[in-house]
Amino acid sequence: xxxxxxxxxxxxxxIKIITVIGILISVISAIYVKTHPSLFAVGGxxxxxxxxxxxxxxxxxILVQIIQVVYPVIPGGLTCVVGHAxxxxxxxxxxxxxxxxxxxxxxxxxxxxxxxxxxxxFVSDQTYDKYITYLDKGKFFERFLAAAFILxxxxxxxxxMVAGLSKMSLKKFVVITLISKPATLYLYTxxxxxxxxxxxxxx
Numbered sequence: 001x002x003x004x005x006x007x008x009x010x011x012x013x014x015i016k017i018i019t020v021i022g023i024l025i026s027v028i029s030a031i032y033v034k035t036h037p038s039l040f041a042v043g044g045x046x047x048x049x050x051x052x053x054x055x056x057x058x059x060x061x062i063l064v065q066i067i068q069v070v071y072p073v074i075p076g077g078l079t080c081v082v083g084h085a086x087x088x089x090x091x092x093x094x095x096x097x098x099x100x101x102x103x104x105x106x107x108x109x110x111x112x113x114x115x116x117x118x119x120x121x122f123v124s125d126q127t128y129d130k131y132i133t134y135l136d137k138g139k140f141f142e143r144f145l146a147a148a149f150i151l152x153x154x155x156x157x158x159x160x161m162v163a164g165l166s167k168m169s170l171k172k173f174v175v176i177t178l179i180s181k182p183a184t185l186y187l188y189t190x191x192x193x194x195x196x197x198x199x200x201x202x203x
Contacts, residue, residue, distance in 0.1 A: 050086065058087065058095050065099020069157050070106050080189040081196060093186050100185065101177060104160045108173050111164025119161040131159065135166045142168065142176065149180035152188065 050057040061083055068079055080100075084092040111119050120128050134141045145163055148154035163173050 058091070061086070061095050062099040062102070065096060066103040066106065069100055069103025069160070070110065077188070077192055080185065081192050084189050084193045089190070093182075093189070096189060097182055097185055100181070104157075104177055104181075105170070105174065107157060107160040108164040108170065111161040116165065119158075119165060122161065123155070123158055127155070127158070131155075131162050132165070135162065141166060142172070146176050146180045149177065150184050 053060075065079055065083070080096045083096040086092065087095055134144055137144075141163075145159055148159050149156055160173075
């Protein structure tokens with residue numbers, strides 16, 4: 001056993017390791033951006049590169065958003081802010097929501113296909129037990145899911161998996177997601193972006 005891990009590694013342990021690596025990469029990237037502001041400024045080298053690759057830039061970003069929902073390596077709030085900064089308020093929101101929406105559907109379908117074992121790989125047993133009990137409360141889970149998508153502090157990606165374990169149809173899941181996610185996604189992204197801008201000016 002090394003650093004609390006037992007070999008061969010389980011799926012849950014691999015996910016924890018990759019998540020930690022993703023957080024470290026995010027921190028290093030944030031420091032690099034902070035120390036090289038001209039590189040990432042509007043009209044800077046990075047923006048020019050995005051312009052040159054054309055339609056592949058938003059497609060690549062949408063793919064990143066899909067991956068971070070299905071397999072959360074990079075914090076979702078960070079990628080949303082990046083999309084807002086790179087593509088602007090409108091198109092950044094469009095690409096953010098498109099990726100998150102598709103990722104949510106894939107997560108829902110993966111949980112439905114592979115069941116409890118798949119879902120338990122991403123969270124602790126305590127977290128799983130906490131939210132899985134909502135499935136026994138009938139229509140309450142649908143209302144809870146919508147509220148969780150709207151309010152901060154809930155594990156949205158994991159709840160997409162829980163929904164996949166429920167009797168909820170894909171159509172109903174799509175409707176709940178389309179109704180509850182867009183406005184709050186835009187609001188939280190804008191607040192996070194403005195907060196980061198404020199911190200940059202302060203420090």
